[in-house]
Each structure stands twice: as C-alpha cells, then as structure tokens.
Amino acid sequence: MPQAHALEALIEALRRLPGVGVKSASRMAFHLLQHDRDGAVLLAQSLTRAVEHVGHCQRCHTFSEGEICDTCLDPSRDASRLCVVETPADQSALERTLSYHGLYFVIMGHLSPLSGIGPRELELQRLIERASDGMVQEVILATNFTAEGETTAHVLGQALKKRGLQVTRLARGVPIGSELEYVDLGTIAHAMADRRQT
C-alpha cells in the first residue's frame, strides 16, 4: 500500500507476532480495517491492559495479575505436590485435564545452552527454594518430552533429589487413540518397559 503510513506501521507491528509473516500480517490488517474495526480496538485495549497488569506470580512464576496467582492462593489445592512445567500454556493444558489438584512452578522455558539459557536463567535456585518450603513432598516434572525438555527434567531432577525431595516424571507411553503401527519406536519401547498390570 503506497504511502498509507498507519497501515504500513500496523502490518509491521503485526509481523512481531510469532508465526506471522508479511503476507499474513497484511491479511490481518486488511481484515481488521475492512471487516472488524471493533476487533482492532478491542485488541489494542487488551494488549495495553495485559502489558500493564500481567506480571509474574511471586510463588510459581506463571503469568498473574496479582502478586500471587489465584492457583497459588487457592486453599483447596494440594500443597504437597508441585508440578514443574515449561510454560503457562503447558500449565493450562494440565489444568484442562482436571487430573491434577496440586500447585505449579513455571520455569518459563527450558535449558538451552546454545541459546545461553542455563540453570541460572531458569531460576533453578528459586525452584529449589520453592520446593523446600516444608509443604512440598513430591515434585512432578512435566517439562516437554523433547530433547531440551528431557535434559531440563534431568538437571532439575538431580538438583531436587539432592535436597531429599521425591521427584516424579509424567508417564511416557502410547498416546490415546493411536495405532501402534504409526507410533514411533522410542515411544513403543518406553511403553513396553513401563507396562502395567491390568
């Protein structure tokens, strides 16, 4: 768009969203301006509000509007279990399963030495302090089952076990709904090794 500076600036700004290239950004800008100006206003307001009000929970480090997030404040949660996840999105996925009622610690990433993210950047020390509050008896490592997530789980696990904490890891196995023929061999091997009596 020649010389429509506000439009060009909007397309540039939309490109900062992850996974959005120049074509998607143009499409988004055109859509908002042509069909959904209310949506554009709403998005601007939501962004401003989120940037101003959303910080990190002092206890579990997830995103929170208060100093301590509602999950950490909830007296009905089981304070003897602490589940370590990489991101708030992972926490959200676990919450949606309704299968876990303990507390969380969000490390906001994973170990990635090549990107300069070591134990210090992940605030390993803060996790250890959090897990050593006298209430926590079990730390459940729910980092991703990727190379980085597994390495992170290993390093965290070692450090936590040294403090005498019980450390567990989410079960590896065959995903529900899958056909064995199409499951990768590493997963099948793990499922075989961890097989359970029925």
Add this chain to the structure above:
Amino acid sequence: MPQAHALEALIEALRRLPGVGVKSASRMAFHLLQHDRDGAVLLAQSLTRAVEHVGHCQRCHTFSEGEICDTCLDPSRDASRLCVVETPADQSALERTLSYHGLYFVIMGHLSPLSGIGPRELELQRLIERASDGMVQEVILATNFTAEGETTAHVLGQALKKRGLQVTRLARGVPIGSELEYVDLGTIAHAMADRRQT
C-alpha cells in the same frame, strides 16, 4: 490460565485475527508478554492509529489516510488506464511488479451472491462513474482468477463495455518457473489459445 483475566481477554481478542485459533492466540499472547512487551505496546498503538486514521480513498476506494490516496494524487500516473482489483493486497502486489503506472479502483471484494454480495455491495455504480470521468480509456480487470473473480470480471466488463469503455483482462497463461507437467490443464489450454508470436 486460571483467573488471569487480562490474559484471557488478550487471547480472546487475538482470536479475532483471521487464521488465528485458540492455540495460536495463546502462543502469541505468551510470546508478547514473555519476550516482546515492546512489540505488544507497538501493536496496540498501531491498531489504534490505523483505526482512527485509515479510511477509504474517495476516488479509488483503497485504504488511505487522506481523502484522496497518494496514488490517485500522483500526477505522474497514467490517468487513461484504470486497473480494477479486489483488495488493497492485490493492488500492492501489482505495484510491486513495477509494470503498471496507471490508476486503480479497489472493489473491496468480489461478487458472491450466496454471501449477499451483489453489484450494489461492490459499488459497481461508483466504478462506472469513476471510469466515466472522460480521462479513462482502458479499464484493466485484475480480479482474481477464481470462480468468483472471473464472474466479477465478467459482470463488471459487461457494464463497462456498455459505456463504450475499452475493457481488458490480465493474461491467463503458464506461470513463470513452472513445469508444464504440473500445470493444470485449464491453464495450459488458455496458454495455447492465447499463444503469442515470438
């Protein structure tokens, strides 16, 4: 994210972007809050500015901050040619080719009777008035080569020819860089019919 209302509102607002579902929206929100708060502020400002300042050019109907867009105001453009495109994105693509120096008319869509978009919604009357300014000698139809775009070109072409205007259509043919084996048969048939002496 339990009870982080500002975050939930942001995710909801991001879902209004075309092609963005709940997972992408969450990823975008987390990315902005965790890694690019400056980007979030910039995006909010750009959205507000665009909504406030970007309207439609009175002459060609493309997005414009002024009453008349810079392209229509440019005295170096060839006012005897008028290129009809569906969207500002199509106009932008044509501009980037540097192969066209005339003016534009953006119909902001295509005929789609099933969606209730008829000639009136596309402001066919306005296009006819615009093309009848005494300067325009050729109207180049550059709507998309889809079923809707072809229908739109046909209807617009009929109406414009009645006014005695010369109407042309972008050439159909084999795209540059393609292997004939993989080009659809309709395209090859058109390219054969429209073959040129070299």
